[in-house]
Amino acid sequence: MINLNRYTLITGGSDGIGFELATIYAKNKKNLIIVAKNENKLKYVKAKFENEYGISVEIIQCDLSVDKGYEKIIEVVEEKNFTVDNLINNAGIGSFGFLHDLEDGLEEKIININIVALTMLTKYFSRKMIERRQGGILNVASTAAFMGGPKMSIYYSSKAYVLSLTEAIHDELKGLGIRVSCLCPGPVKTSFQEKAGIKKSEKSKRYLMDASDIAQCAYREFARGKAIIIPGYKNKLLILGNKLIPRALSRRIILKNNS
Numbered sequence: 152m153i154n155l156n157r158y159t160l161i162t163g164g165s166d167g168i169g170f171e172l173a174t175i176y177a178k179n180k181k182n183l184i185i186v187a188k189n190e191n192k193l194k195y196v197k198a199k200f201e202n203e204y205g206i207s208v209e210i211i212q213c214d215l216s217v218d219k220g221y222e223k224i225i226e227v228v229e230e231k232n233f234t235v236d237n238l239i240n241n242a243g244i245g246s247f248g249f250l251h252d253l254e255d256g257l258e259e260k261i262i263n264i265n266i267v268a269l270t271m272l273t274k275y276f277s278r279k280m281i282e283r284r285q286g287g288i289l290n291v292a293s294t295a296a297f298m299g300g301p302k303m304s305i306y307y308s309s310k311a312y313v314l315s316l317t318e319a320i321h322d323e324l325k326g327l328g329i330r331v332s333c334l335c336p337g338p339v340k341t342s343f344q345e346k347a348g349i350k351k352s353e354k355s356k357r358y359l360m361d362a363s364d365i366a367q368c369a370y371r372e373f374a375r376g377k378a379i380i381i382p383g384y385k386n387k388l389l390i391l392g393n394k395l396i397p398r399a400l401s402r403r404i405i406l407k408n409n410s
């Protein structure tokens with residue numbers, strides 16, 4: 152039985168990891184609110200999920216990388232009186248190169264989408280969830296959150312913020328009936344890396360995980376209320392190994408890999 156007014160909201164749900172998460176929720180008969188920039192892709196995904204799974208799909212076209220881009224999401228949800236059971240802050244962008252070489256304004260776009268939009272949506276929807284004493288928030292960071300990342304400094308530091316914020320909120324909302332998890336994937340086979348200008352060697356391409364495997368792991372562990380979700384044993388080992396070595400060595404390895 153589908154509850155018509157209750158939704159799972161996924162930013163960046165039209166492609167990559169977000170699309171795979173949306174597919175799992177759709178298969179589980181959860182209505183979806185999908186947010187992305189490209190309207191044609193959104194319309195395609197809406198028709199596909201509604202036809203294949205008989206759920207209701209709302210789409211919100213907005214650019215989360217611009218100042219206050221997230222406000223459109225809140226306006227639509229308020230106007231249509233939707234109840235958001237699960238918020239998945241998945242949309243994110245990256246960049247490649249030294250900070251001083253980055254095209255002006257790109258750092259601001261990354262901060263707007265990866266940090267500001269995620270924070271404002273988390274705050275807004277957590278208040279609603281607290282009123283109902285029910286809900287879940289899944290924020291997507293990266294294994295990059297655990298280390299300093301020369302040549303991807305803004306991206307790595309934005310994900311460190313996401314991890315730190317999400318861990319804190321996990322504990323703040325515990326006991327109020329709200330699950331909060333931070334998903335930290337390693338490299339994934341999506342168009343993200345290409346869009347960010349990251350060039351991968353043939354060897355490193357072998358370590359890319361499938362977005363569908365990431366989504367399945369995230370769905371399972373989020374349902375259990377796990378604070379930090381690291382998909383794949385190689386990524387778990389990477390994080391463990393990174394804790395055991397000096398941070399200066401970790402940065403040197405990343406700079407070498409990014410050169």
Ligand SMILES: NC(=O)c1ccc[n+]([C@@H]2O[C@H](COP(=O)([O-])OP(=O)(O)OC[C@H]3O[C@@H](n4cnc5c(N)ncnc54)[C@H](OP(=O)(O)O)[C@@H]3O)[C@@H](O)[C@H]2O)c1
Nearest residue numbers: 163165166167168187188189215216243293338339341343
């Ligand atoms: N792929 C990886 O290697 C990897 C590894 C670790 C963590 N992650 C994280 O996982 C998340 C999802 O990444 P992905 O690999 O699935 O990326 P992706 O395949 O590039 O998909 C990104 C999604 O976000 C939407 N999006 C991008 N810019 C947007 C904007 N300005 N406003 C609104 N929506 C926007 C895209 O739709 P439109 O293009 O239509 O806007 C798309 O639906 C990100 O937070 C990323 O940092 C990725």
